[in-house]
Amino acid sequence: MSTVATRSFHDIRRALLAHEELALIDVREEDPFAQEHPLFAANIPLSKLELDVFARVPRRDTAITLYDDGEGLATLAAARLSALGYSDVALLEGGLAGWRAAGGELFRDVNVPSKAFGELVESERHTPSLAAEQVQALLDAKADVVVLDARRFDEYQTMSIPGGISVPGAELVLRVAELAPNPATQVIVNCAGRTRSIIGTQSLVNAGIPNPVAALRNGTIGWTLAGQQLAHGQQRSFAPVSDTTRASAADRARAVADRAAVARLTREGLAAWQAEPHRTTYLFDVRTPEEFAQGHLPASRSVPGGQLVQETDHVASVRGARIVLVDDDGVRANMSASWLAQMGWQVAVLDGLSTADFSEPGDWQAPLPEQPQVNEIDVDQLHTWLQAPGTVLLDFTTSANYVKRHIPGAHWAIRAQLPQVLEQLPVAERYVLTCGSSLLARFAAVDLQALTHTPVYVLEGGTARWIAAGLPLESGETHLAVARSDRYRRPYEGTDNPREAMQGYLDWEFGLIAQLERDGTHGFHVVR
Missing domain, CATH: 3.40.250.10 (Rhodanese-like domain)
Structure with a gap:
């Protein structure tokens, strides 16, 4: 490959402010990425580049800028992307050090745009919350209260609030009326830290549900820091909802999406968007993975709505791209789209679908390049x-x-x-x-x-x-040839993290708004 072009910090900043499509890709492993990176950098490690890039950067002439921190990985990644047919690949001038030297803001942790947005939402909307001690007192008093866990079911099973019910974020507005049918019931929304409880709680507020609703302040971290016991292995989940509940929730969700100026598309409109050669259009089905597997719109990808809002950068890695959301009830797509629109994405909901449109069974299969021939x-x-x-x-x-x-x-x-x-x-x-x-x-x-x-x-x-084949297995860190840098250990996962790490994580989240202001490229706007 010939000499690779470069783009500067100022080139990236200008493109972000102009809402141009770009993919700023950190090709290090997740742990070093999580230590510091630009706000809208997407982490696609060189190790898994061929497995991930076609889905995350689907258009081959996307303006891609690669960087590392001096390890030489970005140059290798540029050669691989060129071989895969990507035609507009550049290296970040000076790598991560160049970004820092130019005065660029650097962020810690993962899924930072979503987490920073959550903090902005709470700051501007004054999202109601209750401290762990207050929620514990309600549970101890056997008050009329329901605790809804907005994380993935596997996260909920790992650790949760005693008596909590698993209702991943995009499902909340659809299902709350049957989980708390008495409008006087206090609804508590929790996650492990802050973001999904804030967004989940504010979703219910935005949708105008009649119940009092509050986030569990600081999630399971706050619960643990208060010295309270978590449950493990709980199995409580939501049940199917009635047609009446679904219709009412759809009306509420559509009203929220309209306030956020979410666009509407028909199948024909989607085809027109997808046919535009110089724009990227992601098509995400935001229902549960089980519903997706039963039948989905061809060429759509299963990305449950709560996780999409939480981890947007992990699936839509081209900032400035368009996102189209699909469901079969008008609730989950509209609620998810309302948040993506406020996060600065051009987003539309696909309307006018019938049962026949969900014709493709099975799980989502990632698009992959031709696999190499090996022995x-x-x-x-x-x-x-x-x-x-x-x-x-x-x-x-x-x-x-x-x-x-x-x-x-x-x-x-x-x-x-x-x-x-x-x-x-x-x-x-x-x-x-x-x-x-x-x-x-x-x-x-x-x-x-x-x-x-x-x-x-x-x-x-x-x-x-x-x-x-039933052959023997072993477990543990028996033979590590290199350090385990492939995954960043989140301070909010598991229950064996030091208290200092948990508190440090909360302090970091509280500081995100100031970082957003210093960075100045986020494009977020919170709808009243």
Whole structure:
């Protein structure tokens, strides 16, 4: 690849203020990304670039700017994107250090645009909230109160407020009337920290539900810091709603979307948007994954609405793009769209759909480039090889999956750090690569073979095939070839975080509004 063009901090800032489409991509692993990055940077690690980029940056002539912090990853990423057909790829001038030197604001943590927006909403709308001690007192008194957990169900199961019910954010307006049918019932909305409880609570306020509603101030972090006990493994979830409830909720949601100036599209209008060659249009189905799997609009992606508002940068990685939302009830798409519009996105809801339009069954399948040709072996061959010295097994799954279970003797590795990985490995007669499905391992095999003359093989079907065969497994950090930098440990997940880390996270959230003001590119506006 010839010399890669560069873009400066000022080029990016000008494009953001002009609402032009751009993808500012940090190609480091998630943990270093979370330590500091620009507000609208999207994290697509070099390790998984081929697996993620087609979905997250679908238009091949998008203006893409790549950066790292001096590791040399961005140059490699530029070459890979060029090979994948992306035609407007540049490097950020000076990388992260260049952004800092130019006076650019840097943010910590992940999903920062959404979290900062949540803080702005609370500041401007004075979203009602109750302290953990107040909510505990209501529960102890057996008051007429219902606690709704706005996170994903798996997060809710990990830790939740005793007696709480799992109602992921976009489901709240649709389902609250049947979870709290008495208009006098106090509704409490919680998450682990602040953002989803603020947005969930304000959604109910914006929709004009008759109940008193409040966020659990500081979520499960606040609950823990108050010395109160969390529940684990709860199973309470919502039930189907009646047609009357659905229709009423649809009216409320449509009114909220109209106040936020959400656009409306028909199937024909969507086709026209998608046909425009120089604009990016994302099509997201914001219902539950189970509903999506039963039947969805062809070419749509399943992104439940609450998570979409919480993690917009993770799926819509082109700032300035257009987003079209789909549901089958007029509630979840309109409520989600109302928030995206306030976050500065050009967003529309697809209207006029019938049951017949949801014709495609099954889960969403990520668009992928052609997979490289590699030498494969089956689980029986690997099992035989592992009985004698000489075979070195590398596992490229996420570190969390590796710690949970892996093939005995497997060394955990990060694809983008293969030169460092090789320095930590024993002498090999052959390398065998795996991951959950073998997909990432196939791409890693090409990289590894370029670094060594030792034969490289991929386990057909990956670790999932080994597990299906009933072969032995082990767990723990048994053989880490590099540090676990692939995932940032959120201070609000789990229950074993130090109190100082939890309080530090809350203090950081409180400071986001000041950071937004210093940055000046956010384009957020909060509708009254």
